[in-house]
Amino acid sequence: MFPTFSLWLSFLIAFNFFQNTFTSTLGTETDNLALLKFKESISNDPYGILASWNSSTHFCKWYGITCSPMHQRVAELNLEGYQLHGLISPHVGNLSFLRNLNLAHNSFFGKIPQKLGQLFRLQELVLIDNSLTGEIPTNLTSCSNLEFLYLTGNHLIGKIPIGISSLQKLQVLEISKNNLTGRIPTFIGNLSWLAILSVGDNLLEGDIPREICSLKNLTIMSVFLNRLSNTLPSSCLYNMSSLTFISAAFNNFNGSLPPNMFNTLSNLQYLAIGGNQFSGTIPISISNASSLFNLDLDQNNLVGQVPSLGKLHDLRRLNLELNSLGNNSTKDLEFLKSLTNCSKLLVFSISFNNFGGNLPNSIGNLSTQLRQLHLGCNMISGKIPEELGNLIGLTLLSMELNNFEGIIPTTFGKFEKMQLLVLQGNKFSGEIPPIIGNLSQLYHLSVGDNMLEGNIPSSIGNCKKLQYLDLAQNNLRGTIPLEVFSLSSLSNLLNLSRNSLSGSLPREVGMLKSINKLDVSENLLSGDIPRAIGECIRLEYLFLQGNSFNGTIPSSLASVKSLQYLDLSRNRLYGPIPNVLQNISVLEHLNVSFNMLEGEVPTEGVFGNVSKLAVTGNNKLCGGISTLRLRPCPVKGIKPAKHQKIRIIAGIVSAVSILLTATIILTIYKMRKRNKKQYSDLLNIDPLAKVSYQDLHQGTDGFSARNLVGSGSFGSVYKGNLESEDKVVAVKVMNLQKKGAHKSFIAECNALKNIRHRNLVKILTCCSSTDYKGQEFKALVFEYMNNGSLEQWLHPRSVNVENQRTLDLDQRLNIAVDIAFVLHYLHLECEQSIIHCDLKPSNVLLDDDMVAHVSDFGIARLVSVIDDTSHRETSTIGIKGTIGYAPPEYGMGSEVSTYGDMYSFGMLLLEILTGRRPVDEMFDNGQNLRIFVEISLPNNLIHILDPNLVPRNIEATIEDGNSGNFTPNVEKCVVSLFRIGLACSVESPKERMNIVDVIRDLSIIKNAYLAGKYDRYL
Known part of the structure; x- marks a missing residue:
C-alpha cells in the first residue's frame, strides 16, 4: 500500500x-x-x-x-x-x-x-x-x-447609494464637490469605522441625521456648501469628543449655539459654520475648545459681546465678520485684550458688525505673526493707538467705514510687509505721513473720503509695487508730485479726485502705461491736457472734469484704443473736437460739456449716439447728428455779401414768424379762455423744448392702436418716430378727461426737467397744444426703451412658452440695483428730494442693454425744506400709488414719505424674485406676497422662487449630469435678496430698511455673488 x-x-x-x-x-x-x-x-x-x-x-x-x-x-x-x-x-x-x-x-x-x-x-x-x-x-x-x-x-449626480452601508470597513468617504442630491442617509451611522465624512459642495438637503452621532471614530465632518437646514444635532454632535474638524459653512442651519456646546469638544481644531442663520450669542464655553486653530462664525445673525478667547492658544484664524455682534458700546472691544494670549494668530476679522467704542491700546499686543486684521464697516471711533504699529507682521489692514479720527500714526512706518492698507470713509485729519514711503511692499492704498490735508508726500514714489492708489475726497492741496507718475506699477487705479490739487497734469502721466482708471476730477488743475496721456495705452476710464484745463483736446487720445469712458466737462478747453476720437471703437461715454469748444461735431463712433454723448454748454459747436439739435455749420465758400442777404431774409422770416405765432396764441387764448393758473403752471415746463401736435400725430400714425405701447391712470403711451429727434420715441398722451391728469402732466414735467440719472427715463420734449378738433392736448416725449417694461418680462402675455422672454438672476439682480440707485438719487441727492409714489414693474423700463430706467413721475412729490420743516408739493390729491405697492399707511390717510417708496421697492423686489404680483389671485384669507415669502424662507425656497430661476426639471437635470444654475452660491444670493425685500416692506414705516443700507447690502450681495465668495470655504 x-x-x-x-x-x-x-x-x-x-x-x-x-x-x-x-x-x-x-x-x-x-x-x-x-x-x-x-x-x-x-x-x-x-x-x-x-x-x-x-x-x-x-x-x-x-x-x-x-x-x-x-x-x-x-x-x-x-x-x-x-x-x-x-x-x-x-x-x-x-x-x-x-x-x-x-x-x-x-x-x-x-x-x-x-x-x-x-x-x-x-x-x-x-x-x-x-x-x-x-x-x-x-x-x-x-x-x-x-x-x-x-x-x-x-x-x-443622484443620491448617496444605500449600498454604501455594506462597506463595513470604510474609514474615509470623500464625495464632496459633486452634484449629489437628496439627504445625508441615516445608514451613515452603520459605518462604525468611519473617520472622515466629506460631502461638502453638493446639493444635499434636509437635516444632518442623528445617526451620525453613532460614529465614535469620526474625526472630520465636512458638509459645507449644501442646502442642509434646521439645527445641528447638538444633543449628540457636540458630545463627540473624537471630532477635530467640523465644516458646515454656507447651508441654511439656524437656531442658537448651545451654551455648553464646547464643553466636550476638547480635541476640536477646526470649526467653520459661517454663512448660515445661527442666532444668539457666542457660547462662553468656547474657551474649553483649547485646541482650536480655525474659528469661522461669519455671515450669521450672532449678537452680543464676544466672550474671552484667551485660552485658545493655538488659534490661527478668527473670522466673526458679517454678524450683528457688539452694541456700539465702549465694552464691545474688551475681548481684544484676551486675544493677546493667542500668540499664533494669523488672520482676524470683525468687519461688518456693530462694534463701537475706541480701539484699545492692547491691540498692539496681538501676535506679531498676525498677517491680516479686518476692522472695517463698524462704528469704532477715536484715534488709532500708536501701539497698532507693533503688529509688524501685518500684510493687510482694513479699517474702512468707521468713525476713526485724528492723524494716521507715524508708527505705521513699521509695516514693512504691508501689502493692502484700507482707511477710507473715516474722519482722519492731518497730513499723509511721509513714512508711507516705508511700505515698500504695498500694492493697494486707499485713504479716500477722509479729511486729510497738506501735500501728497513725494515719498509715495518708494512704493514701487503700488497698483491701486485712492486719495480721493480729502482736502489735499499743492501739485501732484512727479513721483506718483513714476509708479509704473499702477495698473488698477489712480484716484486723486475731489481735492484742491493745483498746477498742471504733467507730461509724466504718460509713464502710467498700464493704468486702467485715472481720476483727477474736481480739483484746481490747469494748463494743457498733456499729449503724453495718449501713451497710457491700457486706460479705460479717464476723468478730468471739474478743473480749469485749457488748450485743445489732444488728438493723441485716439491712441488709447481701450478707452471706454472719457469726461472732460466743466473745463476751459477750446478749439474743435478732434475727429480721430470717433475712431475709438470701444468708447461708450464722452462728456465735453461746458467748455469753449467750437466747430463741427463729428458724427461717427460715439458721436453717432446721443445717449453716449454730452456736448451741452459749448455755444460755438455746430453740426453733428440731428438729435443733438445743434445749429448747422456755415457752408464753406459763401461770400460775405451773400451772408448779409441771408441774414436780412432770415430777419424778415423771423419777424413774420413772431407775428404769426402771436396771432395764433391770441386766437387760441380767446377760444379757450384759459385762466392765469394754467399759464403759471406751464411756466414751470418752459425749459423743455416743445413739439407740435402735428409732429406727434404724424410720428405715431395718428396715435394708431398698432403703436399703442401701454396705458395707465392718466394716459396712454405710443411708439413714435419724430423727425425732430431722428429716433424712435415714446409719447405719453395725457387723458385730460380724467381728473388730476393736468396736474400729473405738470408734476411729471417739474420732476423730470432738472434731474439726470442713468437709471431714469430721459424726457426729450413735451407738447402743450390743441388737437385738430380744438381740444386741449398735452403729451410728454421720452426715450423709447426697446425691451419694454419689467412688467412685460415678469408677466409675459404670450401663451407660447418657447417664445417667452425670461430674466436670469444676473439681470434681476442688476435691475434691483439700478432701481435702488434711482431711489438713493431721488431721496438724497436731488436739490429737492423727490418721492416717486408709484414704483411698480410697469414703471420700470429696460433699454437695449437691459439696464433699468424708472419712469412715470405723474404722482411724484417734490419735498423742499424750509426752516427745517419738510413741505411736500402735492401733484394729485388723493392719489398715492397702486394697490399692492402702496404702503398700508397711505390707505389710512398718512402723508407720502420716503418710507412709502421703500415699501414699494420691497414689494417690487419680492415680485422680481417670485414672478408673482402682490395681489396675485392665489392669495386669499388675508395672505399676500410678503406673508407668502416670509413663511417659506429659507426652507421652501423653490416653492416661492420664480420657476424661470429654478432648473426646468430637477429629475431631468440629474439624469443629464447638469445641476443647472441653481447652485448654493445662487441660493445664498437669492435668500439675501428676499430678506432685503422683507425688511423694506414691514408694516411699520420707521422700521423699514433705508435706501443707504439697501445700497450697501445689495453691493455686498452682488460682489459676493459675482466673485464666488462662498467658494472659499473648502
Whole structure:
C-alpha cells in the first residue's frame, strides 16, 4: 500500500503545481489584456507615461504598476496627476488582485464603470478631481474590503447609494464637490469605522441625521456648501469628543449655539459654520475648545459681546465678520485684550458688525505673526493707538467705514510687509505721513473720503509695487508730485479726485502705461491736457472734469484704443473736437460739456449716439447728428455779401414768424379762455423744448392702436418716430378727461426737467397744444426703451412658452440695483428730494442693454425744506400709488414719505424674485406676497422662487449630469435678496430698511455673488 499512496501523493502535488501554474499564467494574461484595454481608452497622454506599456517588458515593470510578489498580479494602479484624458475602461474590473486604484487629478470623463464592483480585494479607490459623470455605481458596494473611497471633485449626480452601508470597513468617504442630491442617509451611522465624512459642495438637503452621532471614530465632518437646514444635532454632535474638524459653512442651519456646546469638544481644531442663520450669542464655553486653530462664525445673525478667547492658544484664524455682534458700546472691544494670549494668530476679522467704542491700546499686543486684521464697516471711533504699529507682521489692514479720527500714526512706518492698507470713509485729519514711503511692499492704498490735508508726500514714489492708489475726497492741496507718475506699477487705479490739487497734469502721466482708471476730477488743475496721456495705452476710464484745463483736446487720445469712458466737462478747453476720437471703437461715454469748444461735431463712433454723448454748454459747436439739435455749420465758400442777404431774409422770416405765432396764441387764448393758473403752471415746463401736435400725430400714425405701447391712470403711451429727434420715441398722451391728469402732466414735467440719472427715463420734449378738433392736448416725449417694461418680462402675455422672454438672476439682480440707485438719487441727492409714489414693474423700463430706467413721475412729490420743516408739493390729491405697492399707511390717510417708496421697492423686489404680483389671485384669507415669502424662507425656497430661476426639471437635470444654475452660491444670493425685500416692506414705516443700507447690502450681495465668495470655504 505504501508505494501506491506515495505515488498518489506525488500525483496530487504535481497536479496542483500544474494547475497553479496554469491559473497563474491565465491570470497574468488577463491582467495584461486589461491594462492594454485601459491604455486604449486614453485619448491624450501629454507626459507620455504610458509609452512603457508595450510588449517589450513585463507589465509588472510598466509605469504606475505594482504587482504582488507571490502571484505577479497587478496589486496597484497609480497614475495620479498626469493629465490623462479618456474613459476609465471597464476592463479594470478584471484586475482581480487590485488593492489600490488611484487615478486622481486627471481628466477622465464618462461614468465610473459598474465592473469595478468585481474588485473584491480593493481597499482604496481614488478618483479625485476628474470629470466623471453619472451616479455612484451601485455595484461598487460589492467591494467589501474597501477602506478609502475618494470621489471628490467630479460631476456625479443622484443620491448617496444605500449600498454604501455594506462597506463595513470604510474609514474615509470623500464625495464632496459633486452634484449629489437628496439627504445625508441615516445608514451613515452603520459605518462604525468611519473617520472622515466629506460631502461638502453638493446639493444635499434636509437635516444632518442623528445617526451620525453613532460614529465614535469620526474625526472630520465636512458638509459645507449644501442646502442642509434646521439645527445641528447638538444633543449628540457636540458630545463627540473624537471630532477635530467640523465644516458646515454656507447651508441654511439656524437656531442658537448651545451654551455648553464646547464643553466636550476638547480635541476640536477646526470649526467653520459661517454663512448660515445661527442666532444668539457666542457660547462662553468656547474657551474649553483649547485646541482650536480655525474659528469661522461669519455671515450669521450672532449678537452680543464676544466672550474671552484667551485660552485658545493655538488659534490661527478668527473670522466673526458679517454678524450683528457688539452694541456700539465702549465694552464691545474688551475681548481684544484676551486675544493677546493667542500668540499664533494669523488672520482676524470683525468687519461688518456693530462694534463701537475706541480701539484699545492692547491691540498692539496681538501676535506679531498676525498677517491680516479686518476692522472695517463698524462704528469704532477715536484715534488709532500708536501701539497698532507693533503688529509688524501685518500684510493687510482694513479699517474702512468707521468713525476713526485724528492723524494716521507715524508708527505705521513699521509695516514693512504691508501689502493692502484700507482707511477710507473715516474722519482722519492731518497730513499723509511721509513714512508711507516705508511700505515698500504695498500694492493697494486707499485713504479716500477722509479729511486729510497738506501735500501728497513725494515719498509715495518708494512704493514701487503700488497698483491701486485712492486719495480721493480729502482736502489735499499743492501739485501732484512727479513721483506718483513714476509708479509704473499702477495698473488698477489712480484716484486723486475731489481735492484742491493745483498746477498742471504733467507730461509724466504718460509713464502710467498700464493704468486702467485715472481720476483727477474736481480739483484746481490747469494748463494743457498733456499729449503724453495718449501713451497710457491700457486706460479705460479717464476723468478730468471739474478743473480749469485749457488748450485743445489732444488728438493723441485716439491712441488709447481701450478707452471706454472719457469726461472732460466743466473745463476751459477750446478749439474743435478732434475727429480721430470717433475712431475709438470701444468708447461708450464722452462728456465735453461746458467748455469753449467750437466747430463741427463729428458724427461717427460715439458721436453717432446721443445717449453716449454730452456736448451741452459749448455755444460755438455746430453740426453733428440731428438729435443733438445743434445749429448747422456755415457752408464753406459763401461770400460775405451773400451772408448779409441771408441774414436780412432770415430777419424778415423771423419777424413774420413772431407775428404769426402771436396771432395764433391770441386766437387760441380767446377760444379757450384759459385762466392765469394754467399759464403759471406751464411756466414751470418752459425749459423743455416743445413739439407740435402735428409732429406727434404724424410720428405715431395718428396715435394708431398698432403703436399703442401701454396705458395707465392718466394716459396712454405710443411708439413714435419724430423727425425732430431722428429716433424712435415714446409719447405719453395725457387723458385730460380724467381728473388730476393736468396736474400729473405738470408734476411729471417739474420732476423730470432738472434731474439726470442713468437709471431714469430721459424726457426729450413735451407738447402743450390743441388737437385738430380744438381740444386741449398735452403729451410728454421720452426715450423709447426697446425691451419694454419689467412688467412685460415678469408677466409675459404670450401663451407660447418657447417664445417667452425670461430674466436670469444676473439681470434681476442688476435691475434691483439700478432701481435702488434711482431711489438713493431721488431721496438724497436731488436739490429737492423727490418721492416717486408709484414704483411698480410697469414703471420700470429696460433699454437695449437691459439696464433699468424708472419712469412715470405723474404722482411724484417734490419735498423742499424750509426752516427745517419738510413741505411736500402735492401733484394729485388723493392719489398715492397702486394697490399692492402702496404702503398700508397711505390707505389710512398718512402723508407720502420716503418710507412709502421703500415699501414699494420691497414689494417690487419680492415680485422680481417670485414672478408673482402682490395681489396675485392665489392669495386669499388675508395672505399676500410678503406673508407668502416670509413663511417659506429659507426652507421652501423653490416653492416661492420664480420657476424661470429654478432648473426646468430637477429629475431631468440629474439624469443629464447638469445641476443647472441653481447652485448654493445662487441660493445664498437669492435668500439675501428676499430678506432685503422683507425688511423694506414691514408694516411699520420707521422700521423699514433705508435706501443707504439697501445700497450697501445689495453691493455686498452682488460682489459676493459675482466673485464666488462662498467658494472659499473648502
